Structure formats: C-alpha cells, structure tokens
Amino acid sequence: MKIIKLIPLLFLPILLSAQVEQGDVLIKNGTVITITDGIKENTDVLISNGKIKSIGEGLAAGDDVRTIDAAGHYVMPGIIDAHSHIALDAVNEATNVVTAEVWQGDALNPFDVGIYRALAGGVTISHAMHGSANAIGGQCQTIKHRWGITDQYDLMMDGAPRTIKFALGENPMRVHGERYGLMPRTRMGVEQVFRKAFSEGKAYMEQWEKHSANKSANAVAPEYDIRLETLADILKGDILIHCHSYRADEILMLMNVLGDFGVNKICFQHVNEGFKVAPELAEFGATASVFADWWAYKFEVYYSTAYNAAILTKNGVVTSINSDSGELIRHLYHEAGKSQKYGGLSDNDALKLITINPAIQLGIDDRVGSLEVGKDGDIAIFKNHPLSIYAVPQYTIVDGIVRFDINEDPADVRMDIDPEETAPAFFEQGGHDHDADGCMHGVFEQLFEKH
Amino acid sequence: MMKKYLLLIFLLAPLIASFAQSDEIPQITNKFLIRNANVIVKPGQLQPGNSILIEDGIIKNVGSNIIPPFDAQVIDADSMYIYAGFIAGLSHIAVPSKETPKDLPKIKNPGNPPNDRAGITPEISLREVMNIKDKSIEAYRKQGITLSHSVPKGRMLPGKGSLIVLNGASVDDMLIKEDVSLFAKLSGASGMYPGTVMAVMSKFRDLFRKAKLAGNHEKTYKSASQGVKRPSYDKSIKALYPAVDNQLPVFFSVEKTRDIQRALRLQKDLGFKMVPSEIKQGWLNIDKLKSQPALLSLNLPKEIKEDKKEKKKDDESEETKSFKAKKQKAYDQYVGQAKLLNEEGISYSFSLLNTKAGDVHKNLSRLVANGLSEDVALAAMTTNPAKTLGIENIAGTIEKNKLANLIVTTKPYFEKESKIKYVFVEGAKFEYDIKEKQKSSSDSTAVDLSGVYNYAVEIPGMTQTGKLTLTKSEDVYTVLVTSEQSSGDPSTIEDVEQDGNILDFDFEADAQGSTMQVNMSLEFDADTFEGKVSVGEFGTFPVTGEKTNPKS
Numbered sequence A: 001m002k003i004i005k006l007i008p009l010l011f012l013p014i015l016l017s018a019q020v021e022q023g024d025v026l027i028k029n030g031t032v033i034t035i036t037d038g039i040k041e042n043t044d045v046l047i048s049n050g051k052i053k054s055i056g057e058g059l060a061a062g063d064d065v066r067t068i069d070a071a072g073h074y075v076m077p078g079i080i081d082a083h084s085h086i087a088l089d090a091v092n093e094a095t096n097v098v099t100a101e102v103w104q105g106d107a108l109n110p111f112d113v114g115i116y117r118a119l120a121g122g123v124t125i126s127h128a129m130h131g132s133a134n135a136i137g138g139q140c141q142t143i144k145h146r147w148g149i150t151d152q153y154d155l156m157m158d159g160a161p162r163t164i165k166f167a168l169g170e171n172p173m174r175v176h177g178e179r180y181g182l183m184p185r186t187r188m189g190v191e192q193v194f195r196k197a198f199s200e201g202k203a204y205m206e207q208w209e210k211h212s213a214n215k216s217a218n219a220v221a222p223e224y225d226i227r228l229e230t231l232a233d234i235l236k237g238d239i240l241i242h243c244h245s246y247r248a249d250e251i252l253m254l255m256n257v258l259g260d261f262g263v264n265k266i267c268f269q270h271v272n273e274g275f276k277v278a279p280e281l282a283e284f285g286a287t288a289s290v291f292a293d294w295w296a297y298k299f300e301v302y303y304s305t306a307y308n309a310a311i312l313t314k315n316g317v318v319t320s321i322n323s324d325s326g327e328l329i330r331h332l333y334h335e336a337g338k339s340q341k342y343g344g345l346s347d348n349d350a351l352k353l354i355t356i357n358p359a360i361q362l363g364i365d366d367r368v369g370s371l372e373v374g375k376d377g378d379i380a381i382f383k384n385h386p387l388s389i390y391a392v393p394q395y396t397i398v399d400g401i402v403r404f405d406i407n408e409d410p411a412d413v414r415m416d417i418d419p420e421e422t423a424p425a426f427f428e429q430g431g432h433d434h435d436a437d438g439c440m441h442g443v444f445e446q447l448f449e450k451h
Numbered sequence B: 001m002m003k004k005y006l007l008l009i010f011l012l013a014p015l016i017a018s019f020a021q022s023d024e025i026p027q028i029t030n031k032f033l034i035r036n037a038n039v040i041v042k043p044g045q046l047q048p049g050n051s052i053l054i055e056d057g058i059i060k061n062v063g064s065n066i067i068p069p070f071d072a073q074v075i076d077a078d079s080m081y082i083y084a085g086f087i088a089g090l091s092h093i094a095v096p097s098k099e100t101p102k103d104l105p106k107i108k109n110p111g112n113p114p115n116d117r118a119g120i121t122p123e124i125s126l127r128e129v130m131n132i133k134d135k136s137i138e139a140y141r142k143q144g145i146t147l148s149h150s151v152p153k154g155r156m157l158p159g160k161g162s163l164i165v166l167n168g169a170s171v172d173d174m175l176i177k178e179d180v181s182l183f184a185k186l187s188g189a190s191g192m193y194p195g196t197v198m199a200v201m202s203k204f205r206d207l208f209r210k211a212k213l214a215g216n217h218e219k220t221y222k223s224a225s226q227g228v229k230r231p232s233y234d235k236s237i238k239a240l241y242p243a244v245d246n247q248l249p250v251f252f253s254v255e256k257t258r259d260i261q262r263a264l265r266l267q268k269d270l271g272f273k274m275v276p277s278e279i280k281q282g283w284l285n286i287d288k289l290k291s292q293p294a295l296l297s298l299n300l301p302k303e304i305k306e307d308k309k310e311k312k313k314d315d316e317s318e319e320t321k322s323f324k325a326k327k328q329k330a331y332d333q334y335v336g337q338a339k340l341l342n343e344e345g346i347s348y349s350f351s352l353l354n355t356k357a358g359d360v361h362k363n364l365s366r367l368v369a370n371g372l373s374e375d376v377a378l379a380a381m382t383t384n385p386a387k388t389l390g391i392e393n394i395a396g397t398i399e400k401n402k403l404a405n406l407i408v409t410t411k412p413y414f415e416k417e418s419k420i421k422y423v424f425v426e427g428a429k430f431e432y433d434i435k436e437k438q439k440s441s442s443d444s445t446a447v448d449l450s451g452v453y454n455y456a457v458e459i460p461g462m463t464q465t466g467k468l469t470l471t472k473s474e475d476v477y478t479v480l481v482t483s484e485q486s487s488g489d490p491s492t493i494e495d496v497e498q499d500g501n502i503l504d505f506d507f508e509a510d511a512q513g514s515t516m517q518v519n520m521s522l523e524f525d526a527d528t529f530e531g532k533v534s535v536g537e538f539g540t541f542p543v544t545g546e547k548t549n550p551k552s
Helices: A002-016 A113-119 A170-179 A187-213 A226-235 A248-260 A278-284 A308-314 A328-341 A347-352 A356-361 A444-448 B002-016 B135-141 B197-224 B235-244 B257-270 B282-289 B308-312 B318-343 B357-369 B374-379 B383-388
Strands: A025-033 A039-048 A051-056 A066-069 A073-077 A079-084 A123-128 A136-144 A162-167 A239-245 A266-270 A287-290 A319-321 A379-383 A392-398 A401-405 B031-042 B045-055 B058-063 B073-076 B081-084 B086-091 B145-150 B159-165 B175-184 B250-253 B274-277 B294-297 B348-351 B406-409 B420-425 B428-431 B451-459 B462-473 B476-483 B491-493 B496-499 B502-511 B514-525 B528-535 B539-547
Touching: A025 A379, A073 A079, A079 A266, A079 A328, A079 A356, A113 A123, A113 A328, A113 A401, A123 A328, A123 A379, A123 A392, A136 A187, A162 A226, A170 A187, A187 A226, A187 A248, A226 A239, A226 B197, A239 A248, A248 A266, A248 A278, A278 A308, A287 A308, A287 A356, A308 A319, A308 A328, A319 A328, A319 A356, A328 A347, B031 B406, B086 B383, B135 B145, B135 B357, B145 B175, B145 B420, B175 B235, B197 B235, B197 B257, B257 B274, B257 B282, B282 B294, B282 B318, B294 B318, B318 B348, B318 B357, B318 B374, B348 B383, B357 B374, B476 B496, B476 B502, B491 B502, B502 B528, B514 B539
Parallel strands: A025 A066, A025 A073, A079 A123, A162 A239, A239 A266, A266 A287, A287 A319, B031 B073, B031 B081, B086 B145, B086 B348, B175 B250, B250 B274, B274 B294, B294 B348
Antiparallel strands: A025 A039, A039 A051, A073 A379, A123 A136, A136 A162, A379 A392, A392 A401, B031 B045, B045 B058, B081 B406, B145 B159, B159 B175, B406 B420, B420 B428, B451 B462, B451 B539, B462 B476, B476 B491, B496 B502, B502 B514, B514 B528, B528 B539
C-alpha cells in the first residue's frame, strides 16, 4: 500500500514537465512561401504531431485530420517577433542596474489577450523580453503563442536558448542615475556597469572552477550567488544577449566590451543608428532587430531612417523587424513590407525579416522560421500576399494546432475574468502611444513620482 | 461589587451585542457537562441525545448517561448542536497589522536593501509578533475558530508559523506547537529589490541555494574541528535550513492559478515540502494539486447583484450581455472550486489569510449553496486541517481525550437561522448573546463614512499613498483624492455610488500629461477600508485605508 502511495510522487517531475499538445493539420493547394526553398504553387503542407511531415502535391491524411483549403491563399512560416512584452505580468525589475538573475519565464501570463491579437497577425512566436530600465536586465523567454493553454510555463518554447536583455543609454541613466543618484549617470557609466558586472562574473566563475578542482574533504564551496552565476553563464556563451540600443557610438562601445570578455553572441535591439555601423556589426557577427519606421520618441532616437533594415541587410547583418508593442505585433507583415518601399528589398528578403532572421537571432532557426520538412508546424495563412497592403491573416497554426481561425473569431476571447470586474470592455496593453518605447513598460510607477 | 459589574454588562450589552468572559471574571469551574445535545462527533456522524463532559481542558467523556461531578457546571443543550471546534489551516489570527515606523532610514540603494526591508524575515517566530490582546482572537473565536495555524504578516518570507489555541493569558499559554511551518508568498518589496514577481522568484532560488551550501559549510566546519574557514552567521539563511532539508513544510500563499504554477516551479527547482495555500483559482491545476495537501481560501468574490441603474436599460448591448455571462461563469468557478476539487479527490482545508471573521459562516454556507457537501465543508474546518497540521491526536473531532474545543449552535450549523451560543476553547467557555439584531440599520445608505482617510495602493514595486477625504451633504458624497507621490492637483469626484458600506467611484488622474481612468471600489469596516483600484490599462491593485482621526 505504501508503494502505491509513493508512485505518484515518483512521477511528479515527469507530470510537471509533460509535453504540451501537438496537432495534425493538412493544408491543401496553397501558395507555399518556404523562405529557404522558394515559392511553391498549388502545394500541400502536412503537419503531423506538431511537425511538418511533408510538403508537396496531392498529400493526404486521415479523416480525423483537420484539412484547410488554402486555394488562392498564401502559406508562410509563422511570423516571429524578436522583441515583445506581451503575455507578461512584469517587465522591468527596475530596482537595480544589474538584474541578470530575474527571468521572464517566471512572469508569463497565458491569459493575456495580446497573445490572441498576435496570432490574429500571423505571429506564432515572440521573444518575451525584460524591459530596458537596467543596463543588464533580466533573462527573456521565447514563447509560442499557444492561446488556450492555462499553464504559464507551457507557453515556453522548449529547447529555445536562454537570452538576456541589456540596455544602453538614456533608460538606465534615467532610472538609476537620475532617480536614485546611482551609477550610471552618464553613457560612460553604462560601460563601466558592464565591465564591473563581467569582471565579478568572471571572478565567481574562477572561484567555482577552483573549488571543483579541490578534492580535499574539508573543501568549502564558495557562496552561491544567482546573479553572478547568470553573469558567468553569459561569459560561457550559454546566454544570447539582446541589447536595447540606439546610438552608433554606444553600439561600438558594447562590442568592444564584449570583445574584451570573449563574448560574441549578441543581437542589437532597436539599433536605430545601426545603418552607421553596419559593416562593423557584420564583422563582429552581431545581428540587428529594428523598427520599420519608428523613432523620435526621445532625444537619443532622433537620428534614424526607414532604410535601416535594408542597409543592414545589404551589409550582411542578419536583420529582423520587431514590434516591441502589443499593437504593432498584429501587423509585422506590413512592417516588413515597408522595407520594400524604403530600400527595395526582394519579397523573400523582406519576409526573412519576420521569419528566419528573428529565428536566427533567438537561436531557434533549426526549428522554425521556414517551411521545411522536420521543422515545427508553425504556419500563418494569408488572404493576399503577406507583403500586400490587402493581406489578411486567415489561420495561424502553432505546433499543428489551429490557434487562430478568422472564421471563428469571437468578440471577447478573454479566458480569465475577475468575477468582481465591473467594466465590460477593457484595454489591456498600450501600444506606441507612450512617450517612450515599450521597453519602459512597468516603470510606470515613476509616473507618480516627484522628479 | 458584583452589582456594579452587572450594571456595566447591562449597559454595554446593546452596544457590543455579545459578551465573552473577560480577564477580570475568572471561570468558576473547569468542569462542564453539556447535556443532551446533538453531537456531531465528526463530519457525517451525528449522535442525538449525547452529552459531553469537559475537565481540565480535555474532553473527559462523550456519552448519553454521564453523571456530572458535583463541581461541574451543567449546561442543558437540548435541541442544540455541538461541533468540533474549527481549525484555521492558515491565518493571521492574533497577529496585529504591522505599523510601518515613520522614521525608517531611507534606502540609498534600492537594489540591495537589508533583508527585513525586503520582506525576508524567515527567522521571525510567531511568538515575536503575536499579541494576545489582538481583536482578531475574539472575532474569530466568536465564529467557532478554536485553534489556528497562525503566521506572521509580511512580504515574501514573513516568518515561521505556530499553532495556537484562541484563548490564553499569555503567549506561552496560547502556543501549542511552535515553528511548525515556514510561511511564503510571492509578494515583492515596495520600491526596492525584489520588487516584481520575477525577482521574488529569483530571490527564493538564491536564498534556498545559499542556505543549502551554507548548511554544508557548517557541517564541514563542525566535523573538521579546525582548519576550515568559519561559516558566516546569517540569521535569515540559517532559518531556512529546516525548509531546505525538507524538515519544515513551506506554506505558500498562492491565490491565483499563476501563483500556484510559480510556487510549484520553485518546488520543482528547489525540492522543498510545500502546502499550497489560500488557493482561490485551483481548478486549472487539479492534477498538480493532487500530490500534496492543499489549503483553499475561504475568501470568495462578492456576490453578483443586479445593478439597479442597469436594470432600467432594456437595450443591453451584446457586448454587455456576453460580458455578464462570462463574469457569471467566472463567479461560478470561484464559488464552485471547493466542490470540484473534492470531486477530483483533492483533500483540502481552508485558510483564512484573507477571510474576515464575519465572513466565515456566510462563505462556508455559500460554498454549500453552490454544491459542496456540508460534511466536506466541516471536514475542511476540522479533521482535514488537524491531519495536515499533525494534530489529529488532540483536535479535529469530538472524542474522548482530545482538546475540549467545541462549538455549540442553536440549529444545525448550515441552517440559515443557526447561531453560535457557546464556543469552548480548551475547556474555557465563551457564551454569546443570540438575540436577533435590531433592524435599525436596514436603510444601509444611511451609514456615514465621511472623514479623512490615509490610503495605500499596493502597486508591485511601489506603494502609492495619500489622503482620501469624504464629505457628505444631503446623502451625496464628494471625494477628494491627493497623492503623496504626485505633485499634481488633487482629484475631486462627485459621482459617488454607495451601497451599504461600499463606495464606488471613477475619476481621471493626471500622470505627466496623459490622463488615466481610475476606478476605486472601497469596502468600509468601522474606521478602515479595503478595496481595489483599477488604473486604466495598467491593471487593478489592492488598496487599504485608515481614518486619520478615528471617532472611537
């Protein structure tokens, strides 16, 4: 009897990490935009158990498999947003200039309607980022838009590499320098914050290496420190850096710092002056995730151009277009289209900005970002070409499960309603109506503060 | 002398409605025979015509033919019902609200505050913070709570819980088992690290791993006798050893479904013994709650009442209709959780961290009205918490040799007219006046709430404070809101709705050029209030307040 009681306990860890639902879908006769293997007319895509099983003509599946008639429609990989703050209960731990240890995975909210809105824009994956209040913010989490699930940890894309948010310039200076009178008050100070943090992380790593080599019975482990542990992981290359940045001088500064500490995995976010240092970015192997045409919301973001994405791309920098907003995320395909007006990118290069390129930046390009056999069944189906101004998303599929269907699109999709809620309609998240970028979300309490 | 007391009692009776024994009048005997009652020895087991003999705080006998000792007080309880005294699985009973000292030194670096300011005080034992004169003891006892697993108040790690009986002349007297648990929450510190839930999660991992290594260090130090670096002494880290070593269960307050998931994640990462507590939204995590005892919150959402104003509108929009249906469904899930979890085989008790004493009977009855069986409801207040807290041998049922913790009611507990006549706590008798309330307060809008209140809005990472001035003229309220954090003009609100002791109003607040819609819904209780503030798109936050100059 005792053994029987123990069995559930033994299986507990397995239950907790149970696989999330995977599905089967057959998409018939669409114009399939593969991104990596051209465009295939009148082609079927079969997703089986969450993965793309085959791409070809005349594919068949069992009667119980949902079939979508995509004749006249465009079938493309699910759109990936390398910079967003949807589905989050907290964005900024603005209390310290280095908070490498905090993790957005602990603050996910599967009930955020923003997930559904993103799906309605064909977006299947987003990078749920920490904000830019701190020079070294928290670790981010790549999530799949599995709208309908209720366990926050099931939003995580299993196996996606760890990522972390860094921030340059005015945001950390304002929050820590102006507000608290602490470092950094200047851009020079921001650099020293990185150098100090990395040096401490390095010392911590060396202490532990020394300890593991010590075979003495009386050896005492160094004091554990989750923040230094995380910084050490960055130095080891286990965590990809995504850095909020605007000015070219600061971008060069951070590449110098990283070079000094032997770190090379970095994606610059916003990077509005990236066009000035595109060859340097390419040489370092840095990537760039930009807005299509959004700037001048604060002093350091005046010098910008809508040609940024095209210039970076043509200089060999892997570039993506992101939303940083619960509103822009609904039409990233349209944002990508702007790179054709400004810079004349080809259809495929423009679509790469929202598919395979962000996948590369998140380290998940072996799984998603293009339509290839064996990749995840994450797909967006459009009426009209996705880069057309008339494009309308019809179906959005995640892991072979249709999570958005324009034909079944209820007015109120909320899943978690407060039984004491009084207002029938609500607006959960702001878009670009702030005077700053979405990265400062959660620092709103400052609004109430005396300056 | 006696006459004087009687006169006093007579004068006070209409004011305080009930009267329990006071310290000045010692109990005459410690022996009682409660005769000829319907005894519910445990949920589902009713024994009519039974008597209970109490001696020295212990149930000496339960039976039908007990001859009372000569010095016993005999209570004729014909037609009354006797239940085992209720046990609060988790509560703040006997713990006064912390007053924030006004002269606290300013934190210069909010990134690295001292532990006590950050809400990390696992070393605090209940005895250090409890007060035997705290009003909550009498308030909950009157509702039949006789024993409580009480925990300190605070943020992420407020301290250690102890078991107390709800009567006693000293702290030592009340404590029956000390330091039985570690109490944990996901609440961040105010304006300093850890401010957000993600930092709180990281801090838990940091502290538990630090404690694990520090414990090992201490063992090495002791066994080596010399030559090993002396371990540093950190009282907070040291207080975590028993939890890290799986000796002490962590009672984790996890109201919403995401809180439950987060606490389970920590448990998975750090491997401690946990009792998920104060659960309000457990139906989405049924499978994960099955492996350990759980405590459900007895705090339920307000009942949905049809708004008088809205009733007039015949042309209710589709949006409003659909919203109302969704809201009703959500409400049904909250009040149906206890029934559902029982059907799913989850054994639980109730925690009262956020349940007012006056709501205990009302909310237990609401759960029963929503399908929970009376026996399960009773078990969750008696036998189940006794088991979870490891005190089955002394509490939870009416059996010989257990603590004489009893509730005597005029009718079966769940009948509407049922009133509690006596509560026995370890043999001490408390008698309550069961006269019907006078109906003078039927016109609920007549309650005058005007005055100046200090309010505090708990926004993660920062508490917003200010003053709320309520003025009333000809039954119409005007509210003036000022903020200590904002230099803007105060907001004046004239459209204030009152429903009994609840005030509801909307206003626009100026936040550096942009306007935010703010709604406040406040429930007043004497000189204090609590409620919610909805701030535009930013969300809803709890608010509490206190009159600056209370009448009493």
